[in-house]
Amino acid sequence: MAVRTIPLTIRMAGGTDIENITQSVAEAVTASSLQDGIVTVFVKHTTASIMIIEDEPGIRADTRTFWDRIIPPDSHWQHNTLNPGEDNGHSHLRGQLQGPSLTIPFAAGTLLLGTWQQVVLVDFDTRSRMRECIVQVLGE
Amino acid sequence: MAVRTIPLTIRMAGGTDIENITQSVAEAVTASSLQDGIVTVFVKHTTASIMIIEDEPGIRADTRTFWDRIIPPDSHWQHNTLNPGEDNGHSHLRGQLQGPSLTIPFAAGTLLLGTWQQVVLVDFDTRSRMRECIVQVLGE
Amino acid sequence: MAVRTIPLTIRMAGGTDIENITQSVAEAVTASSLQDGIVTVFVKHTTASIMIIEDEPGIRADTRTFWDRIIPPDSHWQHNTLNPGEDNGHSHLRGQLQGPSLTIPFAAGTLLLGTWQQVVLVDFDTRSRMRECIVQVLGE
Numbered sequence: 014m015a016v017r018t019i020p021l022t023i024r025m026a027g028g029t030d031i032e033n034i035t036q037s038v039a040e041a042v043t044a045s046s047l048q049d050g051i052v053t054v055f056v057k058h059t060t061a062s063i064m065i066i067e068d069e070p071g072i073r074a075d076t077r078t079f080w081d082r083i084i085p086p087d088s089h090w091q092h093n094t095l096n097p098g099e100d101n102g103h104s105h106l107r108g109q110l111q112g113p114s115l116t117i118p119f120a121a122g123t124l125l126l127g128t129w130q131q132v133v134l135v136d137f138d139t140r141s142r143m144r145e146c147i148v149q150v151l152g153e
Numbered sequence: 154m155a156v157r158t159i160p161l162t163i164r165m166a167g168g169t170d171i172e173n174i175t176q177s178v179a180e181a182v183t184a185s186s187l188q189d190g191i192v193t194v195f196v197k198h199t200t201a202s203i204m205i206i207e208d209e210p211g212i213r214a215d216t217r218t219f220w221d222r223i224i225p226p227d228s229h230w231q232h233n234t235l236n237p238g239e240d241n242g243h244s245h246l247r248g249q250l251q252g253p254s255l256t257i258p259f260a261a262g263t264l265l266l267g268t269w270q271q272v273v274l275v276d277f278d279t280r281s282r283m284r285e286c287i288v289q290v291l292g293e
Numbered sequence: 294m295a296v297r298t299i300p301l302t303i304r305m306a307g308g309t310d311i312e313n314i315t316q317s318v319a320e321a322v323t324a325s326s327l328q329d330g331i332v333t334v335f336v337k338h339t340t341a342s343i344m345i346i347e348d349e350p351g352i353r354a355d356t357r358t359f360w361d362r363i364i365p366p367d368s369h370w371q372h373n374t375l376n377p378g379e380d381n382g383h384s385h386l387r388g389q390l391q392g393p394s395l396t397i398p399f400a401a402g403t404l405l406l407g408t409w410q411q412v413v414l415v416d417f418d419t420r421s422r423m424r425e426c427i428v429q430v431l432g433e
Binding site for chain 1: 154155156158191193195196197198199223230231232233234236239242245252253254285287289
Binding site: 014015016018051053055056057058059083084090091092093094095096099102105106109110112113114116145147149151 | 294329330331344345346347349350351352354355356358359363390391392395396397398400405406407408409410431432433
């Protein structure tokens with residue numbers, strides 16, 4: 014049993030920008046030489062999340078639409094009202110609900126993703142930022 | 154430390170159908186002979202999720218109601234508009250928000266679930282399908 | 294590789310009460326003497342969740358506001374209608390969507406949280422209760 018911790022830094026545009034990181038996660042498993050275990054994918058920010066989606070243009074557009082409906086940008090979020098200069102209250106609420114981490118099993122050296130499952134980083138913030146992720150492979 | 158990976162295939166009805174898989178998860182821990190560690194329960198599809206709920210008829214009904222309210226079926230989801238024949242845009246959005254995986258600790262050979270916590274598979278798709286899950290036990 | 298399982302019991306007020314447990318999680322990693330691996334934080338209740346947030350008063354207020362909007366208290370939830378004496382149907386729906394567990398990687402004996410990321414327990418129930426959590430450290 015061993016642990017391999019691999020940082021992954023990506024420039025994101027904000028505004029529910031989506032970046033497909035499936036290949037980086039798969040390569041971390043291969044590079045670890047481990048056969049069976051879990052990969053934890055974790056983003057080190059409160060206004061971004063890790064998701065698994067079918068990554069096609071319709072789903073990317075619908076993801077933006079549905080977040081704008083259920084947690085809209087609004088100057089009245091108390092995060093914006095109480096902290097001068099902040100405009101990303103909605104980004105925080107989206108990030109904490111979608112969540113910062115995902116755990117994916119692998120076996121025989123291969124991620125056990127379904128045919129249509131892609132691992133993506135989504136950025137809910139209001140401006141472009143560099144985003145740090147951790148891909149940690151743990152197994153035997 | 155060891156890893157045991159157990160596939161679990163279940164026919165689901167779609168339409169926010171819920172299947173209780175707690176016993177299968179508990180049996181995977183017992184069969185592994187491991188005493189302490191984590192179980193990762195993962196569904197290999199983008200329109201289904203793993204949840205922990207109090208599994209009683211009221212909660213099952215409320216789960217359908219609340220999803221129909223916050224992410225309703227709608228022919229205008231771009232997943233449906235851009236991909237001829239698709240009608241399950243809402244199923245994707247629900248699945249990616251609820252999430253495909255859960256990690257549950259166990260100790261002394263027993264899952265550390267609370268009294269009312271049950272592990273369920275929920276299927277958000279629009280028709281009946283066979284669903285593949287992975288139950289992976291990792292520990293010592 | 295080893296596993297350390299640490300219980301954590303906290304009195305919570307209900308009503309989307311938030312308690313910051315970051316220090317307890319960090320201390321569990323330190324006490325384990327493990328260097329690299331994952332911490333699983335799990336709450337053993339169906340009406341409470343583990344979240345990562347930027348923990349400041351605006352976000353705490355906004356978290357209450359947004360849950361009251363998307364899953365409001367309502368005597369018509371079937372959990373309340375079918376089970377005499379129950380009034381917490383909305384608490385269950387919130388807990389199952391936010392989820393009972395989080396997995397956080399650590400390396401060189403330190404949690405890999407971002408600058409603004411704090412681990413919190415949130416209680417969606419309608420009255421004060423004692424809440425049991427598990428902090429499980431697994432690694433080498």
